[in-house]
Amino acid sequence: MSDPSLHAIEIHLLLEALRLRHGYDFSQYTRASLERRLLALTETLGCASLLELLPRILQEEAFVTEIIAHLSVPVTEMFREPATCLALRDRVFPYLATYPRIQIWLAGCASGEEAYSLAILLQEEGLLEQTTLFATDINDPALNQAETGSLPLDRLQHASRKYRLSGGKGSLLDHFHLQDQVATLHPDLMHKIVFAHHNLVTDRVFAETHLVYCTNVLIYFNAILRKRVLDLFRESLVRGGFLTLGAQESLAGSDVESHFREIDPGCRIYRLHPPKPASSLLPPLVPAS
Numbered sequence: 001m002s003d004p005s006l007h008a009i010e011i012h013l014l015l016e017a018l019r020l021r022h023g024y025d026f027s028q029y030t031r032a033s034l035e036r037r038l039l040a041l042t043e044t045l046g047c048a049s050l051l052e053l054l055p056r057i058l059q060e061e062a063f064v065t066e067i068i069a070h071l072s073v074p075v076t077e078m079f080r081e082p083a084t085c086l087a088l089r090d091r092v093f094p095y096l097a098t099y100p101r102i103q104i105w106l107a108g109c110a111s112g113e114e115a116y117s118l119a120i121l122l123q124e125e126g127l128l129e130q131t132t133l134f135a136t137d138i139n140d141p142a143l144n145q146a147e148t149g150s151l152p153l154d155r156l157q158h159a160s161r162k163y164r165l166s167g168g169k170g171s172l173l174d175h176f177h178l179q180d181q182v183a184t185l186h187p188d189l190m191h192k193i194v195f196a197h198h199n200l201v202t203d204r205v206f207a208e209t210h211l212v213y214c215t216n217v218l219i220y221f222n223a224i225l226r227k228r229v230l231d232l233f234r235e236s237l238v239r240g241g242f243l244t245l246g247a248q249e250s251l252a253g254s255d256v257e258s259h260f261r262e263i264d265p266g267c268r269i270y271r272l273h274p275p276k277p278a279s280s281l282l283p284p285l286v287p288a289s
């Protein structure tokens with residue numbers, strides 16, 4: 001691709017085709033990483049130019065699923081950020097325990113390994129029974145994989161150390177059924193997770209939640225889209241609810257920052273300002289004249 005302006009036009013046409021025909025809007029994703037992924041896609045498919053993809057995008061539903069899967073980077077692992085898991089366990093779960101029903105939204109769950117991890121931590125703290133974990137993504141193949149509850153045994157073995165660093169209390173393997181080098185999460189944990197297609201760019205809030213967990217997703221979005229998504233999270237949270245962004249992302253400089261208090265700077269765990277105590281809602285006393 002020698003002419004950069006031609007390349008920019010091709011990208012624009014491809015993104016417009018995805019948006020107009022299928023409702024997927026990638027226009028507010030950070031450009032550099034999107035371009036890298038599009039370039040890799042043309043190489044994988046053996047295409048000379050992005051324009052070759054246009055007819056297939058317009059006509060083949062299955063091809064679009066493949067493209068979305070490729071553009072959305074569904075890289076994940078269990079207990080990916082042990083320090084964040086430990087902080088949740090120590091600093092957030094005690095508050096969640098005060099609710100009779102807990103709803104958690106894991107946005108951008110990829111193939112579900114973080115959802116499995118959170119379910120395990122919640123079960124070990126005795127909170128899983130009262131919890132529903134909504135795990136959402138736009139990547140349908142990744143969601144289909146997540147719904148199987150399974151992963152290769154060697155990935156699980158690799159996660160054991162991180163599980164312990166996350167404050168894991170037993171043996172990670174105890175939470176899985178093992179067969180033929182595949183580990184499958186026990187049904188009592190899987191039943192508490194609802195995997196669903198939800199697009200952070202276009203969809204609305206679908207539940208009132210006590211914790212929103214969204215790591216390694218906002219890094220792909222520009223400032224406009226980050227604002228939309230952070231507003232969505234704020235709208236979804238109950239007063240006093242928690243937002244976890246993980247080590248890579250932060251609320252610093254965003255419009256919603258003033259609505260939250262940072263409770264763990266390293267792991268970027270925030271709390272939506274809790275309701276004011278009843279007494280502070282009373283009008284100020286006016287001294288008698």
Ligand SMILES: C[S@@+](CC[C@H](N)C(=O)[O-])C[C@H]1O[C@@H](n2cnc3c(N)ncnc32)[C@H](O)[C@@H]1O
Nearest residue numbers: 072074076108110137138139199200201215216
């Ligand atoms: C790098 S993965 C992070 C997965 C997981 N949160 C973690 O930290 O391991 C980014 C995920 O965000 C998802 N994603 C990207 N754009 C999205 C959107 N508009 N709505 C919902 N999920 C999206 C991708 O499909 C992908 O699974």
